[in-house]
Amino acid sequence: MKALKKIRRMKMMAQGGRCYYCGLPMWDDGIAPVAQAHSRSGLLPRMLRCTAEHLQPRSEGGANTAENIVAACLYCNNSRHRKKHPLSPAAHRAHVRHRMASGRWLATQIGISIQEAR
Known part of the structure; x- marks a missing residue:
């Protein structure tokens, strides 16, 4: 197994299987049962x-280390890096959490209530 894949899995397990930014349950190597239960389209699993996620992007000298991932x-991950000048990880996390609370993030787009996401 490649080093980056090992770090990603280790971090996913340490985070309880939830995204660092939005807190929604994620899957790795196959669709998790929770994702199948909530899926109303093929969008959710994908x-x-x-x-x-590199906290300091590789393009700015960030390394493939556990401290940086x-x-x-x-x-x-894609939404943070879509901008010309991406927000810092802390600022992006605050932005995502604010949008989640107001119903304007992924959960509402795919039909998951905030209570189901937690």
Whole structure:
């Protein structure tokens, strides 16, 4: 198993299987039963796939180390890096949590209530 994959799995387990940013349950190597139960489309399983999120991007000198990586769902990981000047990890997490609380993040787009997500 490659080092990055090992770190990603280790971080996912340490985070209780939930995304660092939004807190939704993620899956790795197959669709988790919770994802299947909540899926109303093929979007949920794909967007909640666990990814290795570099807190300091590799493009800025970030390393593939456990200290620099957290487990994040594909949706949150992509949304952070979609901007020309990405927010810091802490600022992005606050942004995501605020949008989750107001019903304007992935959970509402795929039909999961905030209570189900927790």
